[in-house]
Amino acid sequence: MFPFVALRFAAIMAKKWSCRLEAVARQTRGGTLTSSVETEPLLRADGIELSFGGVAALKRVSLDVAPGGITALIGPNGAGKTSLFNVVSGFHKPDAGTLRFAGNDITRLATHRRAGLCIARTFQNISLFPGMTVLDNIKLGAHTHLKTGVLAAGVFWGPAQREEVQLRDEIERKIIDFLEIDHIRKTPVAMLPYGLQKRVELGRALAMRPKLLLLDEPVAGMNREETEDMARFILDLQEEWGVTILLVEHDMGMVMDISNHVVVLNFGEKIAEGPPDVVQRDAAVIEAYLGASEAA
Amino acid sequence: MDIMFVVEDSITGLMTGGVYALIAVGIVLVFRATKVFNFAHGAVLMIGAYFYYTITGMLDVAGLGTWAIYVLGLPLTMIVAALFGAVIERVLMRPMIGQHPFPMIMVTIGLISVLEGVAAIAWTTNAKYPPALVGLSIDFVGGMAINRQMLASFLIAGAVFVIITILFLKSKAGVAIRATASDQSTAYAMGINVPRVFMTTWMVAAATAALAGILLAPLNSLTPSLSQVGLSVIAVVILGGLDSVIGALLAAFIVGWLEAMANHFLGGDFKEIVPYAVVLAIILIRPYGLLGTRDVERV
Amino acid sequence: MIIGDYKASYASDEAVFRSWPVRYGFAALLIALAVLPFGASGFIIFLVIQVAIYTVAITGLNILTGYTGLISLGHGALVGVGAYATAVFANWLGAPWWVVMPMAVAFTAAVGLLFGLPSLRIRGLYLTIATLAANFIIIFIIEHWTDVTRGDSGITLAPATLFGMALESDAQKYALIVPIAILAVLFAQNLFRTRVGRAFIAIRDSDYSAEIIGVDLTRYKLIAFGIGSAYAGLAGSLWAYNFLALLPTQFELQLSIVFLAALVVGGNARTLGPIFGAVFVILIPEFLKWLFGFLTPISPTILEYTAPANTIAYGLLIIGFMIFEPMGLAAIWTRFWRYINLWPFSP
Numbered sequence: 001m002f003p004f005v006a007l008r009f010a011a012i013m014a015k016k017w018s019c020r021l022e023a024v025a026r027q028t029r030g031g032t033l034t035s036s037v038e039t040e041p042l043l044r045a046d047g048i049e050l051s052f053g054g055v056a057a058l059k060r061v062s063l064d065v066a067p068g069g070i071t072a073l074i075g076p077n078g079a080g081k082t083s084l085f086n087v088v089s090g091f092h093k094p095d096a097g098t099l100r101f102a103g104n105d106i107t108r109l110a111t112h113r114r115a116g117l118c119i120a121r122t123f124q125n126i127s128l129f130p131g132m133t134v135l136d137n138i139k140l141g142a143h144t145h146l147k148t149g150v151l152a153a154g155v156f157w158g159p160a161q162r163e164e165v166q167l168r169d170e171i172e173r174k175i176i177d178f179l180e181i182d183h184i185r186k187t188p189v190a191m192l193p194y195g196l197q198k199r200v201e202l203g204r205a206l207a208m209r210p211k212l213l214l215l216d217e218p219v220a221g222m223n224r225e226e227t228e229d230m231a232r233f234i235l236d237l238q239e240e241w242g243v244t245i246l247l248v249e250h251d252m253g254m255v256m257d258i259s260n261h262v263v264v265l266n267f268g269e270k271i272a273e274g275p276p277d278v279v280q281r282d283a284a285v286i287e288a289y290l291g292a293s294e295a296a
Numbered sequence: 297m298d299i300m301f302v303v304e305d306s307i308t309g310l311m312t313g314g315v316y317a318l319i320a321v322g323i324v325l326v327f328r329a330t331k332v333f334n335f336a337h338g339a340v341l342m343i344g345a346y347f348y349y350t351i352t353g354m355l356d357v358a359g360l361g362t363w364a365i366y367v368l369g370l371p372l373t374m375i376v377a378a379l380f381g382a383v384i385e386r387v388l389m390r391p392m393i394g395q396h397p398f399p400m401i402m403v404t405i406g407l408i409s410v411l412e413g414v415a416a417i418a419w420t421t422n423a424k425y426p427p428a429l430v431g432l433s434i435d436f437v438g439g440m441a442i443n444r445q446m447l448a449s450f451l452i453a454g455a456v457f458v459i460i461t462i463l464f465l466k467s468k469a470g471v472a473i474r475a476t477a478s479d480q481s482t483a484y485a486m487g488i489n490v491p492r493v494f495m496t497t498w499m500v501a502a503a504t505a506a507l508a509g510i511l512l513a514p515l516n517s518l519t520p521s522l523s524q525v526g527l528s529v530i531a532v533v534i535l536g537g538l539d540s541v542i543g544a545l546l547a548a549f550i551v552g553w554l555e556a557m558a559n560h561f562l563g564g565d566f567k568e569i570v571p572y573a574v575v576l577a578i579i580l581i582r583p584y585g586l587l588g589t590r591d592v593e594r595v
Numbered sequence: 596m597i598i599g600d601y602k603a604s605y606a607s608d609e610a611v612f613r614s615w616p617v618r619y620g621f622a623a624l625l626i627a628l629a630v631l632p633f634g635a636s637g638f639i640i641f642l643v644i645q646v647a648i649y650t651v652a653i654t655g656l657n658i659l660t661g662y663t664g665l666i667s668l669g670h671g672a673l674v675g676v677g678a679y680a681t682a683v684f685a686n687w688l689g690a691p692w693w694v695v696m697p698m699a700v701a702f703t704a705a706v707g708l709l710f711g712l713p714s715l716r717i718r719g720l721y722l723t724i725a726t727l728a729a730n731f732i733i734i735f736i737i738e739h740w741t742d743v744t745r746g747d748s749g750i751t752l753a754p755a756t757l758f759g760m761a762l763e764s765d766a767q768k769y770a771l772i773v774p775i776a777i778l779a780v781l782f783a784q785n786l787f788r789t790r791v792g793r794a795f796i797a798i799r800d801s802d803y804s805a806e807i808i809g810v811d812l813t814r815y816k817l818i819a820f821g822i823g824s825a826y827a828g829l830a831g832s833l834w835a836y837n838f839l840a841l842l843p844t845q846f847e848l849q850l851s852i853v854f855l856a857a858l859v860v861g862g863n864a865r866t867l868g869p870i871f872g873a874v875f876v877i878l879i880p881e882f883l884k885w886l887f888g889f890l891t892p893i894s895p896t897i898l899e900y901t902a903p904a905n906t907i908a909y910g911l912l913i914i915g916f917m918i919f920e921p922m923g924l925a926a927i928w929t930r931f932w933r934y935i936n937l938w939p940f941s942p
Contacts, residue, residue, distance in 0.1 A: 089807055115809025127807075129800035131864070132793075139790075140797050144809035146790040150818060153792065156785035161606070164789060168605040208808060333720050391918055399917040401666060401723060402859060406917070409852055409910025416903035527731075527848075530724055569735045572728035579713045579725045 040103055042067040042212055042244045043088065048097035050083055057083040059268045060097070065212065070238050070245045072255045072276075075265035076288060081248040082124060084265070085214050088246075089121050090114050101212070116144045120210035122201045124217045124248075130190040134181060134200050137189055138171050141207025175203045179233065195226040202233065206241075213237065215247040219254060227251060231258055256280060264288065302560060307442065309556025310549055311450040317548035318453035319508045319525065320532040321460055322501030324544050327533075328477040329497040331397065332389060335404040337505055338526010339411035340384070344377040344506025345513040345522060346419050349426040351376070365427055373510060374503040381502025385495050393494070394480075408523060415520040428514035449511035456504060461541050469496060477539075531571030535578050550574075611784060628773060632766040640765040642881070646873045647776035648833045653857045653869035654783045655826025660855070661863030662792065663819040664799030665714055669726035670854050672733035673824050675846025677703040677831020679737055679744055682752040682841055692755035692771070692836060699835075700828040706733070707824020714816045730848055737843040749842045752835060762836070772833045779829060784866045786822075795819055796864070849906070856909040859916045862923025871924040875912070880905050 041064035050058040058080045065071045073081050086092045088099065090111035099107045101117055109117075120141070128137050146167065148160045176182050179199050184192060189200055198218065205213055218234065219227040231254050237243045249255050255262065255276065262279040264272040266288040272279055279285055323337050334340075351372050355364045388407065392400050430448040464470040476483040476493045484490050505526075513522065532551050536543030551571055559567040602608040612618040632640055656670045680699035684690065710729040714722050737744050744750060754761045755771055762768045786792040794815045797805035802812055835841060853876050861872025883904050887897045916923055 091803075091806075110811075111806040112809050112811045115807065121807055123804070127801055127804040129797050129804070131800050132796055136793060136796075140793050140805075140810075141808050143790050143794060143797075148789045148791065150786070150791055150822065153786050153789040154782035156788060160785070160789050161609075164609055165606045168609060172605065204808065388914060388918070397720065398664070398666065399921055401720065402855065402917050403914050405668070405852060405855060406910040406913030409849075409856075409906045410914065411910075413903040413905075413907030413910065416906070417900050421903075527727065530727070534721070534724055565735075565739065569732060572731040575724060575728040576710075576713070576732070579721055579728075 041065055042102060043246070044100045045084070045088070046098045046100070048084065048087055048099065049095045050080075050087060050092055051095060056268050058087070058094070061265070061268070061270050062097075063263055063270065063273075065244060065246050066261065067244050068238070068242060069260040070234065070247065070258055071261045071263065072259035073246060073248045073263050073265065074250070074252070074255055075271075078267070079265040080268040081265055082216060083268075085121065085216055085248065088214060089119065115208055118209055118211040119214070120205035120208040120212070121214035122198070122205050122216055122218060124220065126194075126197045126201050128189045128197060128201055128204065131188065133186050133188055134192070134203075135168075135171070135176075135185045137200055138175055138203045138207045139167060141204040142167055142171070142209075145209060171207060175206050178206075178236070179203050195222055198222070198226075198230070199233075202230075206237075210243050212244050212246065215245060215249075217248055217250065219249065219251050227254060234258060302557075305556045305560040306553055308446065309553040311443075311446045311552070312555065313549035313552025314450035314453040314457075315508055315511055316529050316532050316552055317457050317545045318504055318511075319529045320536065320544040320548055321457055321541060322504045323529065323533050324536070324539065324541055325460075325464070325473070325497045326501045328539050329473045330389065330393075330494050332400045332404065333397075333538075334501070335401065335530075336384075336407035336411060336523075336526070337501065338529065339408045339523040340377070340381065340502050341505040341509040341512075341526055342415060342518075342520060342523040343380065343411055343509075344373065344502065345426065345509030345518050346415055346424075347376050347380075347506060348373040348510045348513070349419070349424050349518055352427050362427075365429070370429075370507075370510065373506055377506030378499040378503040381498040381500075381505075382495050384502070385498035389494065389498070390491065393491070412520045412523055419520075421519055423517035423519050424513075425517055426510070426513050429510065443515075445511075445515060449515075453508065453511060456507060457545065460500065460504065464541065469493075473497060528568070528571035531575045531578075534575050609788065611788070625777075628777075632769045637765050640769050642877060644765065644769055644772050644837055646870075646877050647773045648830050648837060649854075649857065649873035649877060650869050651776050651779045651833060652827055652830035653854055653861070653872050654780055655823040655830065656854050656858050657863060657865075657869050658783060658786070658795065658826065659819055659823030661858060661865075661868065662787065662799060663795040663816070663823075665816065665819065666723040666855075667726040667823070668723055668848070668851050668855070669710060669730040669733070670823070670827055671846050671848065671850030671852075672730040673703055673707055673827035674831040674834065674850065675737060675841075675843070676706050676733060677828030678835040678841050678846070679750065679831070680828065681832040681835035682750045683743055685752045685835075686750075692832075696829070696832045699832040700825050703828025703831060704821045704825040707820050707827065708817060711817055711820030711824070714820060715813050727848075730851055734843055734847055737846070744843070747843065749840055751840045754839055755836045768837055772837060775829070775833065779826065780866065780870070783826075787866070791815075791818070799864075852913075853909055856913045858923075859921075860912050860923055862925025862928075865923070865925035867928060868923055868925045871928070875924070876909065879908050879912075883908065 043063075043065040045061060045063040048058050048061045048063075049056070061080070061084060063073075063084070073084065075081055083092065087094050090106075090109060090113075093108060097107070098105055101114075101119065104117075106114065106117065129140065132140070146163055148163055152158070152160045172182075176185055179202065181196065181199055181203065184196060184200075189197055192200065202215075202218070215234070219230050222230065234245060234247070235258055238245055247255075247259070259276055262273065262276050263270060264279060264282070264285050266284075271284045271288060272282045274282075319337065319341060322340075323334055326332060326334050326337075348369065352365055352369045355369055358364075360368070384407070388403050389400065392403065428445045429452075430444045464473065472483070472488045472493050473496070475486065475488055476490055480490060483493075509522065512525065528551075529548075532547045533544060535547035535551060536545070537547075551574060554574065555567045555570045558570045612621055628643075631643065635643075652670065652674050656667060659670075660666050677699050680702045681695055684695045684698050684702075685692075688695070710726065713725040738746050740746070741748075754763050755768075756762065757767070757771055760767065762771055787796075794805065794810045797808070797810055798812060798815055798819075806812060857872030857876040858868060859872075860875050861870065862868035880901070883901055884898075887901055887904070890897050920926065
């Protein structure tokens with residue numbers, strides 16, 4: 001058993017935390033890691049089609065998410081925003097179209113492997129693990145970046161402990177501090193108010209060391225103060241962490257304030273895209289939101 | 297000559313299947329309405345059979361003739377069993393409405409132990425022989441032996457099954473049950489008395505279980521381990537697709553027949569294991585059963 | 596107030612025994628367990644051995660059912676697989692326990708994985724039913740594969756030897772079984788301080804988000820089945836070396852239900868749960884025996900009811916705890932210590 005543990009230990013030391021793009025590039029068919037990540041869009045959806053029992057949820061939707069920016073996905077209820085998110089995170093496999101992440105085709109990649117690519121997401125209805133504490137929820141986010149196997153975990157002393165303490169240190173310094181949730185770190189999430197739960201869910205996504213962060217209605221149901229806090233976190237993430245953000249939101253004030261690029265969906269089709277101030281004046285968008293008669 | 301025995305055993309198997317259908321319908325009803333899978337259904341059946349044993353014993357002491365078994369014994373047993381089902385629902389299940397399925401499943405598992413223990417204390421573990429509804433004699437039809445009690449069981453079980461299915465599809469209570477099944481809160485909002493729906497289904501399930509117990513007990517003998525039949529009927533329910541009444545009927549015949557064939561070709565011991573082998577096979581190949589809804593597997 | 600919860604490093608904050616009363620308490624418990632065989636009566640030692648074996652089995656069930664949320668009705672049969680594998684391997688090979696035991700554990704884990712395969716496609720209820728079916732099929736095989744298992748006539752094996760001494764008395768067996776049980780519990784506790792254990796809980800709480808954060812559901816469900824079954828195998832192996840004679844009927848469905856009862860009573864998803872649960876389910880029959888012995892002068896036949904009374908007690912415990920205290924004794928224990936710690940400022 002001890003040689004085994006030692007081997008594990010060596011493996012952990014050899015690999016630092018990183019998104020295993022290379023590994024995934026090998027897994028995806030024909031995928032090669034291009035060096036032009038910086039110039040290409042980080043995420044490119046091309047002609048995505050998705051239907052549920054004959055009802056088309058997405059009709060040939062194409063979308064580019066530029067690296068380092070904040071892209072907002074807006075549209076009336078039922079426009080297909082969350083469906084597109086589910087395609088990106090892998091819950092739905094599209095009927096047609098391709099999805100490329102940092103130059104790799106990930107259209108058919110298993111959901112859990114996308115975490116290894118550092119695609120993180122939060123949910124519209126918070127989807128935390130209610131029985132666990134805030135700290136454990138956030139630690140879970142780092143799952144793919146940790147290496148401990150069953151044997152090392154059970155023995156604990158040695159590599160597993162080192163990894164756990166290092167993880168704790170990272171989380172404390174980078175996430176708990178940043179999100180200002182140090183007072184609740186040992187509270188079970190089920191006992192927290194809605195606004196804080198949203199923040200913890202963001203924390204869990206951050207522990208995934210995201211390159212691309214999908215936020216599904218991050219400020220829905222929040223009051224003005226909570227919304228401002230969240231907007232500040234999102235801006236900090238983009239500016240200081242260099243995270244690329246794709247968000248769905250109905251709070252137009254916030255969308256227009258923080259995003260660089262806005263994509264509008266209506267009935268599963270992309271009807272407009274561009275900088276916020278342009279999209280705001282787009283006739284098709286106004287019609288989609290206010291209805292044809294009023295726009296006329 | 298040998299083929300004759302196969303046919304004979306097949307018929308026996310299909311008849312047993314009829315009783316299985318009667319047992320399965322109780323599990324399916326309760327599952328559809330309350331989303332609780334009742335592992336204790338067999339135990340309720342066993343208790344129902346003991347009720348029957350005690351009631352007919354009292355009728356015998358009272359000196360009433362065999363007619364009393366039909367006129368008083370049968371209905372009284374089913375009423376008492378229905379009340380028993382109502383008590384289980386009210387005391388054990390009602391407090392847990394709307395909870396995660398884990399505690400509810402655990403409660404029904406605990407209930408198996410309690411009911412088997414209670415039966416062993418109240419009626420001892422010695423075999424009992426309650427009176428059969430029809431004489432246990434055997435008729436020969438063209439060289440094939442047909443057990444009369446079995447035939448009668450098959451007919452009664454079939455009739456009750458058909459009645460329940462029709463009620464389920466057509467009656468107002470049936471509509472209420474189905475509405476509750478598809479969405480509890482909406483059913484509540486539409487003015488359906490959901491707790492009463494729950495209680496009704498438990499009462500019907502317990503009464504039909506007791507009837508199945510009445511039919512099964514005289515064929516062998518009555519001991520607390522009769523409740524095991526409930527566990528093998530789980531195979532029927534799974535094969536049928538958990539939420540499908542018609543699927544359960546079809547599956548009941550298949551399982552009954554397979555048991556008879558295992559008994560014929562491999563010997564009596566293998567008969568007990570058939571339902572479980574069927575369950576594992578179904579779960580691996582087609583988890584939602586013959587006629588079940590696909591998304592049930594996501595429960 | 597006994598404890599101020601102040602930590603100077605993350606390592607100490609992540610420790611299992613987070614305060615000095617707990618640390619000394621645990622040390623005292625270890626010492627008590629170490630000196631017990633020298634002072635206690637044979638009967639007490641016998642009971643502690645049984646508690647240890649049950650604790651190992653229930654810890655395995657806890658990993659599977661408590662933490663990962665896969666309800667198993669086949670755990671008792673898997674303990675049977677472990678026990679029979681031990682007896683058969685020991686008789687065939689004539690090998691010492693430290694060869695036979697890992698073999699039995701590995702074999703049981705493999706059998707568990709085989710029956711865990713349905714868990715890849717199905718969830719919740721269907722899985723419970725699959726394990727129920729597995730329970731019957733395993734017992735059936737043990738009963739009917741008489742060439743190997745000797746079926747209903749039972750199987751025997753030679754006692755384990757430690758330092759050239761055959762472990763035949765209860766005190767001798769204690770020396771083998773209890774340390775192994777303690778190590779097994781610590782191993783499980785450690786599991787839940789790392790990513791492996793957290794992934795299990797994630798699957799239980801929300802498999803949807805577990806996938807999003809990169810937990811491979813297939814892999815981790817199988818790991819859970821493998822570890823849970825390995826614990827069952829270890830418990831079975833200890834069981835075999837404790838009783839030295841096995842019958843298939845010992846491992847029937849009732850045993851699985853007793854394990855579930857212990858888990859529910861002790862508190863699932865807690866390390867202490869299986870220990871509390873094991874103590875409880877081992878003591879209940881003894882308590883009932885004592886109680887009924889007390890009542891014999893009043894009702895001479897009452898001892899006949901001991902077995903059904905046990906059955907009822909197990910069932911009532913499951914039901915009662917599920918309705919009134921779903922988190923079990925471990926939760927009561929935690930609340931009690933929180934109260935003591937904060938006293939005199941307890942709410």
